[in-house]
Amino acid sequence: xxxxxxxxxxxxxxxxxxxxxxxxxxxxxxxxxxxxxxxxxxxxxxxxxxxxxxxxxxxxxxxxxxxxxxxxxxxxxxxxxxxxxxxxxxxxxxxxxxxxxxxxxxxxxxxxxxxxxxxxxxxxxxxxxxxxxxxxxxxxxxxxxxxxxxxxxxxxxxxxxxx
Amino acid sequence: xxxxxxxxxxxxxxxxxxxxxxxxxxxxxxxxxxxxxxxxxxxxxxxxxxxxxxxxxxxxxxxxxxxxxxxxxxxxxxxxxxxxxxxxxxxxxxxxxxxxxxxxxxxxxxxxxxxxxxxxxxxxxxxxxxxxxxxxxxxxxxxxxxxxxxxxxxxxxxxxxxxxxxxxxxxxxxxxxxxxxxxxxxxxxxxxxxxxxxxxxxxxxxxxxxxxxxxxxxxxxxxxxxxxxxxxxxxxxxxxxxxxxxxxxxxxxxxxxxxxxxxxxxxxxxxxxxxxxxxxxxxxxxxxxxxxxxxxxx
Numbered sequence: 001x002x003x004x005x006x007x008x009x010x011x012x013x014x015x016x017x018x019x020x021x022x023x024x025x026x027x028x029x030x031x032x033x034x035x036x037x038x039x040x041x042x043x044x045x046x047x048x049x050x051x052x053x054x055x056x057x058x059x060x061x062x063x064x065x066x067x068x069x070x071x072x073x074x075x076x077x078x079x080x081x082x083x084x085x086x087x088x089x090x091x092x093x094x095x096x097x098x099x100x101x102x103x104x105x106x107x108x109x110x111x112x113x114x115x116x117x118x119x120x121x122x123x124x125x126x127x128x129x130x131x132x133x134x135x136x137x138x139x140x141x142x143x144x145x146x147x148x149x150x151x152x153x154x155x156x157x158x159x160x161x162x163x
Numbered sequence: 164x165x166x167x168x169x170x171x172x173x174x175x176x177x178x179x180x181x182x183x184x185x186x187x188x189x190x191x192x193x194x195x196x197x198x199x200x201x202x203x204x205x206x207x208x209x210x211x212x213x214x215x216x217x218x219x220x221x222x223x224x225x226x227x228x229x230x231x232x233x234x235x236x237x238x239x240x241x242x243x244x245x246x247x248x249x250x251x252x253x254x255x256x257x258x259x260x261x262x263x264x265x266x267x268x269x270x271x272x273x274x275x276x277x278x279x280x281x282x283x284x285x286x287x288x289x290x291x292x293x294x295x296x297x298x299x300x301x302x303x304x305x306x307x308x309x310x311x312x313x314x315x316x317x318x319x320x321x322x323x324x325x326x327x328x329x330x331x332x333x334x335x336x337x338x339x340x341x342x343x344x345x346x347x348x349x350x351x352x353x354x355x356x357x358x359x360x361x362x363x364x365x366x367x368x369x370x371x372x373x374x375x376x377x378x379x380x381x382x383x384x385x386x387x388x389x390x391x392x393x394x395x396x397x398x399x400x401x402x403x404x405x406x407x408x409x410x411x412x413x414x415x416x417x418x419x420x421x422x423x424x425x426x427x428x429x430x431x432x433x434x435x436x437x438x439x440x441x442x443x444x445x446x447x448x449x450x451x452x453x454x455x456x457x458x459x460x461x
Contacts, residue, residue: 007185007315007318008317009317009321013318014179017182017183018182024296024329028332032343033343037227039227039228041229041275041291041295043227043282043289044289044336044344045333046289046340046344047289047290048341048354050344050345051352052354052357053352054352054374058352058356060357060360081215085215085218086216086219086284087284092285093284094223094225107219107220107222134353138360157220
């Protein structure tokens with residue numbers, strides 16, 4: 001029995017709730033003060049918390065992926081839950097590891113084969129960045145970040161060099 | 164069993180009246196309906212990534228700490244579909260007020276698995292913190308009915324207070340994070356222009372072309388987030404005004420950027436006197452019956 005007359009909690013019921021309150025408070029504060037995304041649900045409340053410089057110094061990066069198909073055409077990789085099954089923002093979160101280790105992009109070809117088995121497979125995957133400068137003209141340029149020649153394009157999952 | 168001694172000690176420190184202020188069970192009942200129905204919407208419409216994540220090769224899976232601690236497996240197509248069914252079933256049962264502890268806890272752990280799955284591919288959103296806390300504290304209240312308008316308990320008060328503080332934590336700590344990651348220059352920077360440029364909708368391009376306006380909006384956001392703890396002490400119309408401001412803020416971000424923060428918005432209802440719904444509806448019904456059957460005298 002946790003509650004007595006008029007809905008008052010017993011000392012035990014109050015005690016564990018106070019401990020939980022303290023733990024959650026410390027956790028969520030520490031997460032934003034010193035934590036990182038791995039701490040979720042106590043991850044820093046950091047959406048849109050980064051600084052973008054004004055004017056000439058300001059740059060908007062919009063990474064994207066393209067892929068060469070077995071029929072030779074170049075296609076924009078549909079980075080969304082409904083498309084390939086992984087979001088552009090998730091690819092952005094893994095950008096440094098793709099650049100450091102392009103072989104990780106074999107996983108993009110595998111995902112394509114799993115999600116759309118009847119569609120032409122990827123033979124190469126390109127990671128690119130559309131960079132827009134926040135000047136008056138909104139100057140744009142495309143930068144190549146990494147590329148990967150897919151191993152065993154017809155059966156990319158069989159490649160034994162996967163990380 | 165009563166606990167006068169502990170109550171007196173806690174009252175002396177000022178903790179108990181604030182953290183355990185009794186709240187009508189009816190508010191918990193309404194909030195449960197709202198939140199558990201939102202969970203159904205959330206997994207079917209808002210956070211749908213876990214289903215396609217079942218297909219994503221494991222090398223792109225970077226589990227957040229809670230998944231590692233709880234030894235939750237890497238998602239597979241079958242696993243995520245079974246999980247979806249468990250969440251839907253438990254949420255629908257809990258929304259009716261039946262089996263509030265069992266169904267509520269199953270739903271809470273299911274959502275912890277679902278959302279941590281969504282966030283284990285290197286993209287974390289912070290809009291679900293209050294919802295996750297709500298799902299874990301609501302079962303602690305036990306049975307609650309819409310008609311429990313006059314039954315006020317400390318258990319309900321604590322659960323409601325936890326949801327309120329979690330919602331406020333999202334706002335306040337967002338301001339803190341801006342200082343940590345964006346530095347004191349954040350409000351005068353171009354972060355909003357960056358967002359409006361990447362996800363433009365409606366008036367977004369026009370706003371993005373007026374840096375002074377974007378700076379003013381960033382200052383407004385920063386000040387509002389910093390002052391958000393006031394929601395925990397405001398009452399009456401002042402509280403309503405504060406809530407309307409944040410609801411308007413979320414409506415604006417949805418209009419301009421298609422970002423809605425609905426999991427947080429639904430938790431803001433914990434601030435509202437939902438227990439008045441049933442008496443209000445009853446009084447309206449009585450008034451209507453009175454109008455339709457006027458007392459006539461000869």
